[in-house]
Amino acid sequence: MSAPMRPPRVAPALAWLETHGSPLYVYDLGEVEQRARELMSVLPAGSRLLFSLKANPLPVMAEVLCRMGCDAEVSSPGELSVALAAGFSPEQVLYSGPGKSAEEVRGALGLGVTRFSAESWTDLERVDRASRAARLRSRVLLRVNPDTPPLARLAMSGVSSQFGLDEVEWRAGRERLAALSGIELLGVHVYQGTQLADVPALLSSLRMAFEAGEALASALDLPFQVLDLGGGFPWPFATPGTGLELAALREPLARWAAERRKTASCELWFESGRRLCGSSGTLWATVLDVKRSKGKQYVVLDTGIHHLGGMSGLGRVPLVGMGVARAGGEVAPEVLEEVNVVGPLCTPLDCFARNVKLPPLRVGDRVFVPNVGAYGATASLTGFLSRPPPLELAHREAELVAVHRLRWGHEPQARPPLEGALSEESR
Numbered sequence: 001m002s003a004p005m006r007p008p009r010v011a012p013a014l015a016w017l018e019t020h021g022s023p024l025y026v027y028d029l030g031e032v033e034q035r036a037r038e039l040m041s042v043l044p045a046g047s048r049l050l051f052s053l054k055a056n057p058l059p060v061m062a063e064v065l066c067r068m069g070c071d072a073e074v075s076s077p078g079e080l081s082v083a084l085a086a087g088f089s090p091e092q093v094l095y096s097g098p099g100k101s102a103e104e105v106r107g108a109l110g111l112g113v114t115r116f117s118a119e120s121w122t123d124l125e126r127v128d129r130a131s132r133a134a135r136l137r138s139r140v141l142l143r144v145n146p147d148t149p150p151l152a153r154l155a156m157s158g159v160s161s162q163f164g165l166d167e168v169e170w171r172a173g174r175e176r177l178a179a180l181s182g183i184e185l186l187g188v189h190v191y192q193g194t195q196l197a198d199v200p201a202l203l204s205s206l207r208m209a210f211e212a213g214e215a216l217a218s219a220l221d222l223p224f225q226v227l228d229l230g231g232g233f234p235w236p237f238a239t240p241g242t243g244l245e246l247a248a249l250r251e252p253l254a255r256w257a258a259e260r261r262k263t264a265s266c267e268l269w270f271e272s273g274r275r276l277c278g279s280s281g282t283l284w285a286t287v288l289d290v291k292r293s294k295g296k297q298y299v300v301l302d303t304g305i306h307h308l309g310g311m312s313g314l315g316r317v318p319l320v321g322m323g324v325a326r327a328g329g330e331v332a333p334e335v336l337e338e339v340n341v342v343g344p345l346c347t348p349l350d351c352f353a354r355n356v357k358l359p360p361l362r363v364g365d366r367v368f369v370p371n372v373g374a375y376g377a378t379a380s381l382t383g384f385l386s387r388p389p390p391l392e393l394a395h396r397e398a399e400l401v402a403v404h405r406l407r408w409g410h411e412p413q414a415r416p417p418l419e420g421a422l423s424e425e426s427r
């Protein structure tokens, strides 16, 4: 059973706001460990769980998940360096993403990473070329875009997308694959979409991933070693609540794992970012102003879309659900006022919530947004309006473990980039 999310710890957070300033992301590492244990417990025996650093590349988050026994899924040189510094060995890293440059593939190989997910023929042949040049053999998963979409708000496969290749395109390339001496084909990668809402949605998309693996292994008749089934394991975002109970996945996943034929000897991999770190993070902020405008009440915070949900400007992020805290604990929602909660940026898009009911707020009050441990700070518009990125603090049982601030700003460059045609090597 999923343990309920622990409520944010008000007293230590108020003290940290005094010491470290506001706004402040606070991460509870015990939550991360709890979520990792829960997720691992429903996966078939012998499966690997990859932590997707895109959800939260905070160094201490990666360290905790490395210690919990995860591998790492990275999609940029920055995520790779966090993963390696956190203790993941290069052999534990899967390098994925639809636009890997030759330079970053070379960089990853130079750091000892040889596991890549190939998202197209161009991508695969780029990895092959770089591997041969480095006298290495990369171990590659073919990312497949299955034919059916998942039941997800943000479908990344099963629809026309930049992710992976339609199965028929990989199928048709048996000879082309055989000619690539810089790679060994490790298996198949499917990632259907994030935030799959319920157990039926998760099961249907994981089932589809099993089938895609079987189909491609049969069509290519190759001895695959890995079937990466993706994930999409959900957790509420920026609103109170506890994530979906996952126990109902255990039995069908174990059964499907046992029923495999062509991929029977494949290790099963799953990926997760949101489920592992979403519940651990709370964004704490301070009320800077309270005012009325043409009959409506506005609460101005010292945080906004540069710290959380930068994509709200694109209509993606739902209304943020907030709590209010004063010395003595969370303010009970007894008397409520309808307010618009906005940030300090000079754009009307900097709005967390419209017409929400909150306890009456005063300047200096502390407010918090729960469930922002994934796709929070680094998924925001941190550069917009040149305000500093938020401070991020991690604790275990209210004992401080780490404090970080994202780097931000313009680095002067020694000279303008070289002009001229791309060399053959950099294509």
Ligand SMILES: Cc1ncc(COP(=O)(O)O)c(C=O)c1O
Binding pocket: 052, 054, 055, 073, 096, 156, 191, 193, 194, 195, 231, 232, 233, 271, 272, 273, 274, 275, 374
């Ligand atoms: C290939 C891949 N793996 C894993 C993830 C992590 O998804 P989530 O954070 O929903 O678990 C994503 C998210 O976009 C992804 O694209």
